[in-house]
Amino acid sequence: MTPSDKLKEASPTAAGPAAPTQSNFIREIIREDVKTNKYSGRVWTRFPPEPNGYLHIGHAKAICLDFGLADEFGGGTNLRFDDTNPEKEETEYVESIMRDVRWLGFEWENLLYASDYFDQLYQWAVQLIKAGKAYVDDLTADEVRQYRGTLTEPGKESPHRNRSIAENLDLFERMRLGEFPDGARCLRAKIDMASPNFNMRDPVMYRILRAEHHRTGNKWCIYPLYDFAHGQSDSLEKITHSMCTLEFEDHRPLYNWYIKELGIFPSQQIEFDRLNLTYTLLSKRKLLQLVREGRVRGWDDPRMPTISGIRRRGYTPEAIRNFCNSIGVTKTNGTIELAMLEHFVREDLNKRALRVMAVLHPLKVVIDNYPEDQAEEMEAVNNPEDLSAGTRKVPFSRELYIEQDDFREDPPKGYFRLSPGKEVRLRYGYFITAQRVVKNEQGEVVEVHCTYDPATRGGNAPDGRKVKSTIHWVSASHAVPAEVRIYEMLFTKPDPNDVPEGAEFTANLNPNSLQTVKNVRVEPSLKSANAGERYQFERLGYFCVDPDSGPDALVFNRTVALKDTWAKMEKKQSAGSSGKAK
RNA sequence: UGGGCGGUCGACUAAUGGUAGGUCAAGUGCCUUUGGAGCACUUUGUCUAGGUUCGAAUCCUAGCCGCCCAGCCA
Numbered sequence: 001m002t003p004s005d006k007l008k009e010a011s012p013t014a015a016g017p018a019a020p021t022q023s024n025f026i027r028e029i030i031r032e033d034v035k036t037n038k039y040s041g042r043v044w045t046r047f048p049p050e051p052n053g054y055l056h057i058g059h060a061k062a063i064c065l066d067f068g069l070a071d072e073f074g075g076g077t078n079l080r081f082d083d084t085n086p087e088k089e090e091t092e093y094v095e096s097i098m099r100d101v102r103w104l105g106f107e108w109e110n111l112l113y114a115s116d117y118f119d120q121l122y123q124w125a126v127q128l129i130k131a132g133k134a135y136v137d138d139l140t141a142d143e144v145r146q147y148r149g150t151l152t153e154p155g156k157e158s159p160h161r162n163r164s165i166a167e168n169l170d171l172f173e174r175m176r177l178g179e180f181p182d183g184a185r186c187l188r189a190k191i192d193m194a195s196p197n198f199n200m201r202d203p204v205m206y207r208i209l210r211a212e213h214h215r216t217g218n219k220w221c222i223y224p225l226y227d228f229a230h231g232q233s234d235s236l237e238k239i240t241h242s243m244c245t246l247e248f249e250d251h252r253p254l255y256n257w258y259i260k261e262l263g264i265f266p267s268q269q270i271e272f273d274r275l276n277l278t279y280t281l282l283s284k285r286k287l288l289q290l291v292r293e294g295r296v297r298g299w300d301d302p303r304m305p306t307i308s309g310i311r312r313r314g315y316t317p318e319a320i321r322n323f324c325n326s327i328g329v330t331k332t333n334g335t336i337e338l339a340m341l342e343h344f345v346r347e348d349l350n351k352r353a354l355r356v357m358a359v360l361h362p363l364k365v366v367i368d369n370y371p372e373d374q375a376e377e378m379e380a381v382n383n384p385e386d387l388s389a390g391t392r393k394v395p396f397s398r399e400l401y402i403e404q405d406d407f408r409e410d411p412p413k414g415y416f417r418l419s420p421g422k423e424v425r426l427r428y429g430y431f432i433t434a435q436r437v438v439k440n441e442q443g444e445v446v447e448v449h450c451t452y453d454p455a456t457r458g459g460n461a462p463d464g465r466k467v468k469s470t471i472h473w474v475s476a477s478h479a480v481p482a483e484v485r486i487y488e489m490l491f492t493k494p495d496p497n498d499v500p501e502g503a504e505f506t507a508n509l510n511p512n513s514l515q516t517v518k519n520v521r522v523e524p525s526l527k528s529a530n531a532g533e534r535y536q537f538e539r540l541g542y543f544c545v546d547p548d549s550g551p552d553a554l555v556f557n558r559t560v561a562l563k564d565t566w567a568k569m570e571k572k573q574s575a576g577s578s579g580k581a582k
Numbered sequence: 583u584g585g586g587c588g589g590u591c592g593a594c595u596a597a598u599g600g601u602a603g604g605u606c607a608a609g610u611g612c613c614u615u616u617g618g619a620g621c622a623c624u625u626u627g628u629c630u631a632g633g634u635u636c637g638a639a640u641c642c643u644a645g646c647c648g649c650c651c652a653g654c655c656a
Binding site for chain 2: 022023024028048049050052082084085087088137140141144145148149150151152153154155182183185186187188195196197198199201204205206207208209223225226227230246247248249250251252253271273278284326327328329330331332333334335336337339340342343344346350355381384385414416417425426427428429458459460467468469470471472536538539540541562563564565566567568569
């Protein structure tokens, strides 16, 4: 159980109407199959994760495809765990996978496991032996590799390839009974050692492995390999369109071979491109490494591209689905810019997140002409994009906090916010003008004294005068303390695998990917915010309440920042000036 | 090197022999009680060379470039 599991209840689940989706080659294949009545109109897919890790955004793409397409054609989708390698698989993973698929808004028709088919698969292996299409090989794994040949040379046939059917039957039975040590023998399909496709050079069907399986325990000491399990599992479930990623293209001839030799339901495999994202790693092995080495706090660390990490970060299922549906499905291997993903969270959160005011880096503002013991309730709009979200009261008083960034003693060109002598609007508050500053011994501004115009209550000047900037604030005495966790990209390079010879991808880890801001002040309406709730902190970004949060210690994660035009301008200016200096 | 699969604006993706379009990004302007959001506009593209055709991103040929495959992993 990870902390983010608490988020379950807070998360919307309904998939709702699908976002506009553009067509793709797989949809066209299905359309054609339905038209030609290839499977009597049946469209059934499966999502087949191996329970050896947590699902990530790349899986989300596959999930949206598998479930989305089946649903579109009135079919269904099975969730099937591809659990043929007991050494890596765990129940913890199957549970997290089910939770994540549901959170994304999908429900499977059948919950299945490849291990459900171990008996059937064994019988099919026997059937192939009897047909002279499979044999028990005594070669060691090393020898098998040597016999397999190379890219340019054909393989050699194993000396055991032509054993009698009776001997193969006996040996295979004894493999199952545990008479031989792990790896001593294996069952191989008799296909073609000279095939240019390695998968057809007598692929291994079964191996001897004494490992406890998370579901079948110690019942078996032989396990089928992926190729001898996947297609048959599809076939058993009458999967019509079995989508998988491009690296399995070379496996398709074998997938079809087993189906043909066994004479079973002809599921068809269709390959599409795996998702790649800039600044993001989508390899289970490497994500596992990050977790094991403590580079992140766990699978659900908000910096992780896992579904549980993204969820904890504050992304919505809708945003992820919209993203997946709009990136397209092709056979080209490309890399999508992270900005694309971020666009979809902003788009979704902009519509639904309630606005609140929070000051991440407080700077005290004293309004000298505001009565000392006075406090007022200012009315604030909860969501300008959705007026039905109503309004709330925000306390205002003589001493406030504003963002340190919102005051400059020496404002650069184009800076519209507060500076000496300048007037700005406090959002939903008053116009204020900075009069003088108080500095500490280091010469840093620690307090800004201002005057306010009582006639501008609510933020409008009766004389019609305009201010160039509106800044957010909280009342010093009413504000609630909080901690905010700011996340930056986990890696410093668009391609995290781009490392010098000999270095590991961890060399590209961004040391500043997590920044904890302790002294945050948020408006009092947030006092009892619950884990998983999402807000927009006005002018800053979208934030959600982390499961670490409690009644006495609010903790927020920044999901994504708002677009910051000023920051961009400033960055460009400084880049320009430093460029000239050279 | 054998085999498989691909190459369309900076990124992703449409156009299925007939106007190269959309989204993101970038830029400009408008608007604004979020320098947010929104709106409008703009820039940039068919890997190369030949060929077929009235017409080619699409078909053909030859190159070039990229990804995947030599686990008893999936």
